[in-house]
Amino acid sequence: MTPNTPTPNTLTPNTVKPVARLRASWLGALTLLSLATTALFALLIAPADSVQGDAARLLYLHVPAAWLAYLAFFVTAVASALYLWPRTRRSAWDQLAGASAEVGVLCTGLTLFVGSVWGRPIWGTWWEWEARLTTTAILFFLYVGYGALRRIGGPGSERRNAIAALIAFVDVPVVHFSVSWWTTLHQEGSVFNDRMEVQIDDPLMSLTLWLAVASFTLFYAWCCVLRMRLFELEAGRAERDLANAIEQRIASRAVPMGTG
């Protein structure tokens, strides 16, 4: 390397294409608009429940957050499996897994919190160590651990992360079927379950619930896009820093040899 060779700092920046940035902005605007509309419907337009009263309005947060947690961890598991599969191994799958799990942890935390706030007026308790709540709490801590594992980094970390994500995903069906497998305080699913006594009969309530699910899903997509972009920028930066360090090391060796 000659002294006039550009330093790695002048390497082409890992800039994001303006079109992609514009799309993300539109997705963000759409997400905020749909979340605001959901809040309007959930708090003002949808009627109160005939049994639970206004406390049932927490349904429009609790159910979408739980749905999104399932979706996020499912995507994490699929992306991890695709990373482990040699033919489809790409860092982008690992990044998607990490981005999705982060939103999943947020949504699981919200599911637990909103469920607890809802349980206080309806069940008379903030928390019970019953199957659904306990397995959901375990799910939350499993993916917090997965997030911590990702931060360790190092050689082979992507493979290790992918295996951990697949192991953690085992708890998702356990959470889902816990209300069927064990006697729980938590009711069974009411959206796709015709056997249930609890039904959402009011069309406005159903509309609000589906609007909330759609809004949260948009939020998930938007956050994943932003998080993956952040992963790309950080990875590009780390690569350039490494290249910079290697070239500086080579240059520092070359100078004494030339002068001596």
Place this chain on the structure above:
Amino acid sequence: MDSNWGYVALGYMVTAGALGAYCTHLGLRLRRARRLDAGRPAEGSAPACGAPE
């Protein structure tokens, strides 16, 4: 007025706060990463010891 509105307000405010905080966190990190990517120092960061600037 239904006495459960307090619980509803708590649930909605915390959820809005959590979603907003996460988005803000992502946005700020992304802005910082873009600045570093473009070769500019991140806002609020001091130049490294011995750096020309």
